[in-house]
Each structure stands twice: as C-alpha cells, then as structure tokens.
Amino acid sequence: MSSPVEQIKERLNIIDVIGSYIKVEKSGINFKAKCPFHNEKTASFYISPERRSFYCFGCNAKGDIFSFVEQFEGLDFMGALKVLAVRAGVELTGFRRERSDGKDKESKEKLFELLDAATHYFQQNLVSNPAALAYLKKRGITIETMKSFQLGFAPEAWRNLHEHLAKAGFSDVDMEKVGLIKKAAAKNASGISIYDRFRSRIIFPLADQSGRIAGFSGRIFSAEGKVADDVAKYLNSPETEIFLKSKLLFGFDKAKLEIRRKDFTIVVEGQIDLVMSHQVGFANTVALSGTALSLDHLQMLKRFSDRLIFAFDADSAGFRASTRSAREALALGMEVRVALLPAGKDPADMILEDLSNEKEGKEKLWPEVLSKSVHIIDFYLNHLFNEKLDDAQLRKRIEKEVLPYILSIGSKIEQAHFIKRIAKALGVDEEPVWQELAKLEASEKQAVRSVEQSPVPTALTLTNDKRSESRDRILRKLIALYFLEQENQHAGKEHAFEIEVFEKRISDIRGVDFLKAVVENYESERSELVLEAEVTYDDPTALVKNLDELLLNFEEEFLKETLTRTVIALRQAEAKDHRDEVLELLKESQEISKKLNTLARLKLSGN
Numbered sequence: 001m002s003s004p005v006e007q008i009k010e011r012l013n014i015i016d017v018i019g020s021y022i023k024v025e026k027s028g029i030n031f032k033a034k035c036p037f038h039n040e041k042t043a044s045f046y047i048s049p050e051r052r053s054f055y056c057f058g059c060n061a062k063g064d065i066f067s068f069v070e071q072f073e074g075l076d077f078m079g080a081l082k083v084l085a086v087r088a089g090v091e092l093t094g095f096r097r098e099r100s101d102g103k104d105k106e107s108k109e110k111l112f113e114l115l116d117a118a119t120h121y122f123q124q125n126l127v128s129n130p131a132a133l134a135y136l137k138k139r140g141i142t143i144e145t146m147k148s149f150q151l152g153f154a155p156e157a158w159r160n161l162h163e164h165l166a167k168a169g170f171s172d173v174d175m176e177k178v179g180l181i182k183k184a185a186a187k188n189a190s191g192i193s194i195y196d197r198f199r200s201r202i203i204f205p206l207a208d209q210s211g212r213i214a215g216f217s218g219r220i221f222s223a224e225g226k227v228a229d230d231v232a233k234y235l236n237s238p239e240t241e242i243f244l245k246s247k248l249l250f251g252f253d254k255a256k257l258e259i260r261r262k263d264f265t266i267v268v269e270g271q272i273d274l275v276m277s278h279q280v281g282f283a284n285t286v287a288l289s290g291t292a293l294s295l296d297h298l299q300m301l302k303r304f305s306d307r308l309i310f311a312f313d314a315d316s317a318g319f320r321a322s323t324r325s326a327r328e329a330l331a332l333g334m335e336v337r338v339a340l341l342p343a344g345k346d347p348a349d350m351i352l353e354d355l356s357n358e359k360e361g362k363e364k365l366w367p368e369v370l371s372k373s374v375h376i377i378d379f380y381l382n383h384l385f386n387e388k389l390d391d392a393q394l395r396k397r398i399e400k401e402v403l404p405y406i407l408s409i410g411s412k413i414e415q416a417h418f419i420k421r422i423a424k425a426l427g428v429d430e431e432p433v434w435q436e437l438a439k440l441e442a443s444e445k446q447a448v449r450s451v452e453q454s455p456v457p458t459a460l461t462l463t464n465d466k467r468s469e470s471r472d473r474i475l476r477k478l479i480a481l482y483f484l485e486q487e488n489q490h491a492g493k494e495h496a497f498e499i500e501v502f503e504k505r506i507s508d509i510r511g512v513d514f515l516k517a518v519v520e521n522y523e524s525e526r527s528e529l530v531l532e533a534e535v536t537y538d539d540p541t542a543l544v545k546n547l548d549e550l551l552l553n554f555e556e557e558f559l560k561e562t563l564t565r566t567v568i569a570l571r572q573a574e575a576k577d578h579r580d581e582v583l584e585l586l587k588e589s590q591e592i593s594k595k596l597n598t599l600a601r602l603k604l605s606g607n
C-alpha cells in the first residue's frame with residue numbers, strides 16, 4: 001500500500017487545496033493567483049495541476065500541497081500532514097514521520113505526545129471533580145464546549161501529574177522541557193524535589209495552528225472559594241520550544257476557517273471569553289495568551305482576513321498593549337476596529353447574560369456590541385473628544401496620540417476621512433492637519449534612514465559580478481526550456497524544438513561536458529524551471545524565437561568573457577615581453593572580436 005503522503009497527494013487536487021485558501025484563476029494550462037507569501041498587485045504565483053506544484057516568480061516560494069499548507073498556516077510538516085490527512089480522509093494511526101529530518105522532529109513528536117497525555121489526565125480530573133465542573137457550568141460553558149476545547153482540571157496536589165506521566169513512561173527531562181513540572185532544592189537531604197506547575201487550576205489547553213496541544217493556561221480554582229492573594233489568577237506554560245507565545249493564539253486552530261468565511265477576527269483577552277464566544281456561534285474568535293498581539297500573530301490572521309475587532313476591556317493592560325500593535329496592523333493594510341464593552345463587563349459576562357435572557361427574547365448584547373464596533377482611530381478621537389480638553393490640549397493630544405495611527409494607513413483616501421474629522425473638531429482647515437501629517441512622516445522616515453545608515457554591511461553593499469549574474473540568468477532560462485522540452489517529449493506532446501539541435505549548439509559553444517554538468521546542477525529545481533518556462537511561453541512560436549535569442553546571448557556572454565580573459569593574458573605577456581605569446585593572443589582576441597561582430601549582426605537581423 002502506498003504511504004499516507006502519497007495517498008493524500010493522490011486524493012487531493014492542488015488547485016482545490018490552494019483554491020480553498022486564496023483566489024486562483026486559470027491561465028493557460030496552469031492557474032495563477034496573487035502570491036500569499038509576499039505583497040503584490042499582479043499575480044506572479046503559478047500552480048501547475050499536472051506537476052502538482054506551485055511557484056512564485058516574485059519571491060521564489062515553491063513546493064507541493066504540503067509545503068503550501070506548511071507555509072500558509074505556519075505549520076511544520078507533521079502539522080500540515082495532519083491538516084491534509086483530515087481533508088483527504090486518510091488515516092494516520094500508527095504513522096511515524098515520513099519526511100523526518102532527524103532527531104529534532106522525533107523529540108518534538110515525543111513532547112507533543114507528552115502534552116497529549118497531560119491533557120487527558122487533566123480532562124479525567126475535571127470529570128471527577130464536581131465543584132470545578134459546577135463552576136464551569138455556572139459560567140455557562142456546556143459539556144460539548146468543554147469536550148471540544150478539552151478543558152481539564154489540575155487537582156490540589158504536588159505530584160499527581162508527575163507520577164501519572166512517569167508511570168506512562170515519560171521522562172522528567174521532557175516534563176520539565178514542556179513546563180509541566182518544576183524542580184526545587186528539597187528541604188530534606190534527598191536532593192532535588194519535583195513538583196507539578198499547575199495545581200488547583202482549571203486547565204485550558206492551548207493548541208497550535210494545527211490543533212496540537214502546545215501548552216496550558218490554568219485558572220485558579222478552589223472548591224472552598226478560598227484563594228490566597230498572592231496567587232496569580234491565570235498561570236500559563238512557560239515559553240518552550242513548541243509553545244511560542246508570539247506565534248500562538250488561543251482558539252486559532254478552530255477559528256481559521258470561520259475567520260475567512262465571516263471575513264473578520266474577534267480578539268478577546270480571557271480564556272472563558274474565547275470558549276463562550278465560540279459556543280454561541282462566533283467561532284471566528286481568538287484570544288491572547290498573556291502577550292500583546294505580535295507581528296507574527298497579525299500575519300497569521302491577515303492570511304485569513306484583513307479585518308480585526310478588539311473586544312477588550314478598554315482599561316485593561318491587554319488593550320493598551322494591543323493597541324500598540326494596531327499601528328502595525330494598519331500598516332499591513334488591515335482594518336482595526338474596537339468593540340466597546342460596557343464598563344466592568346467582559347465578553348463572557350455578556351454572553352452569559354444573553355443565554356439567560358434567551359427565553360425572554362431580549363436583544364443579544366454580544367452580537368450587538370460587535371456590530372457597533374468603531375474604527376480604532378475613531379475610537380481614539382471619541383475618547384479625546386469626551387475628555388473635554390481645551391483646543392490647545394486637544395490639538396497636542398491628537399498630534400501625539402492619533403496622527404501616528406493615521407500615518408500608518410497607507411491609503412490617502414482613508415486618511416482623508418480622519419483628517420476631515422479632526423479638522424472639523426478643531427475648527428481648522430484640513431490643510432494644516434495634512435501638513436502635520438507630512439511633518440510626522442518626514443521625521444519617521446528620517447529615523448528609519450539613520451538606522452539604515454548605520455555602518456553595518458548588508459548583502460546589497462557587497463559587490464557582485466554583473467557579468468556572471470547575467471550569464472547565469474541566461475543559462476537558467478535555457479535550462480528551463482530544455483527541461484520543458486524533455487518533459488513534453490516524455491509526455492508524448494508536440495515538439496517545440498529539436499532537443500538534439502539544442503544539445504549540439506550548447507556543446508559547440510561550451511564543449512561536450514558542459515550541458516551535462518549544468519543539468520546536474522539544476523536538477524533539483526527541475527519542476528520549478530519547467531513551470532517557469534511553461535508560464536512564460538504559452539505560445540510555441542514565441543518560445544522558439546526566444547530560444548534562438550537566448551542561445552545567441554549565451555554565446556555572446558561566453559565570448560565576451562573569453563575575450564576579457566584573453567586580453568588580460570595579452571597584457572601580461574606584453575609586460576613580460578613574450579613576443580610569440582603576444583602574437584598568438586593577439587590573433588585569438590581578434591578572432592573572438594570577429595565572432596562577436598557576427599553575432600551582433602545576427603541579433604540585429606533578428607535571426
């Protein structure tokens with residue numbers, strides 16, 4: 001039987017897979033799209049259904065369905081495999097990595113297994129703890145939601161989890177690695193004492209983008225209701241090699257598709273806010289896990305929708321931290337809105353209220369608050385207008401607190417809306433407000449420039465050999481056409497050109513072994529090169545014409561290089577006064593010049 005990877009590849013069509021993430025359109029025998037991996041206005045991302053691969057001419061992103069899902073969803077190979085296996089209906093039970101690249105992946109898999117075992121342990125503990133169950137039910141969380149989010153409970157004991165996992169064969173080293181246990185110097189003489197990190201807490205497992213548990217968030221819970229003041233309400237797993245806080249958003253694995261369908265993301269702060277929002281039909285909700293929204297988070301979300309709604313308590317630390325990332329979001333071309341929560345209420349409270357009002361047919365608070373969200377810049381302006389500042393203060397605060405956000409918006413049309421509003425509020429013309437914006441822009445650019453001018457060598461400042469660059473480009477195109485023709489002939493398609501003639505031309509110019517060596521060199525890029533040639537030349541006549549030109553250019557570049565070398569040798573021979581050698585080199589260089597002239601005439605005549 002074929003491997004799961006092969007089965008998945010057979011069952012899934014690359015156009016369907018990529019088409020479920022981005023808009024693709026037919027282009028000749030291939031499909032094209034705007035590249036999801038770099039910003040572009042015109043499509044240079046091509047997909048070949050025949051070769052089951054994609055390639056971007058803008059950023060060189062390339063690969064098959066697995067690498068697409070890996071890159072698009074930010075997963076590793078196993079994560080992408082899991083996503084695609086579900087889609088293809090292929091069973092992965094007992095499957096051990098196929099494309100394993102060594103120990104690293106193996107040990108990561110072990111850590112995921114360990115986290116799974118811990119999750120099951122916590123889940124069982126919740127089932128057998130009526131008080132914790134009752135608490136969650138009181139908050140409005142249903143049994144189905146608890147199951148789907150794998151909620152659990154860590155009992156009030158020091159080593160229960162550790163003992164359970166040790167019995168199941170997991171090592172202390174791994175348990176410590178994923179942040180489940182801590183070590184402390186023991187009071188008695190026995191040396192090191194090990195204890196569970198999560199004790200007496202309701203456990204929210206935090207999944208990565210592919211749905212694998214990567215860490216936990218524990219909310220303090222005590223059946224007697226007595227909680228010491230110095231105990232944190234929420235405790236998260238520490239940052240580990242698989243729990244990367246700047247890359248993980250709680251609920252994102254379950255929210256992705258709904259974010260794309262509804263075309264916006266709701267960002268909440270609390271774990272209970274998140275599960276409740278999902279429970280009442282807003283599965284496009286994600287929650288932060290004790291960090292601000294990072295650039296990685298934003299880029300993850302932007303792949304699914306350009307629109308964000310922050311639903312935080314406006315006085316919370318999370319809100320303040322996240323509004324800082326709002327500038328980045330605006331600069332990425334995203335729309336950022338703020339949902340105004342009633343004072344002292346969080347989304348979970350509002351949803352619970354909605355649930356208890358359901359029978360009375362009252363209007364629902366949570367959907368309403370979301371539908372009344374305002375643009376973050378309007379939110380700031382409203383905030384300042386409400387402070388009843390005098391004109392001078394208001395102007396200053398707007399310049400300092402609001403203009404930077406307006407600057408981050410790339411579009412002048414969108415900027416105009418806010419500039420108008422500010423001018424009106426300040427009772428001034430729009431022109432001076434635009435001028436302030438321009439001043440701010442200039443000063444920010446200056447700051448960027450001074451960073452760029454720091455004396456750190458960059459790749460660009462390193463000199464490169466222009467000639468060999470152009471020669472390599474020509475050679476690459478030639479090899480692409482050569483590969484395309486080989487594939488066409490192999491598939492029994494019509495010949496665009498005679499492959500033997502091509503081979504002879506190359507060996508006439510560069511010798512017999514040259515082509516073989518170059519082909520070997522480019523073999524690993526074969527499928528991208530074929531696709532590249534195929535999308536460049538939909539028309540066989542254009543291909544043949546270009547092939548002739550390329551061959552002429554290739555010969556010309558080679559002759560020019562040889563001429564340069566010969567002339568250098570000639571100068572050296574002259575300096576040493578080697579008369580015979582001088583004469584020979586002179587003759588050689590004249591012959592090369594003559595050939596170059598002939599070539600130039602051929603090129604001019606378009607032949």
Ligand SMILES: [Zn+2]
Binds near residue numbers: 035036057058059060
């Ligand atoms: Zn690209």
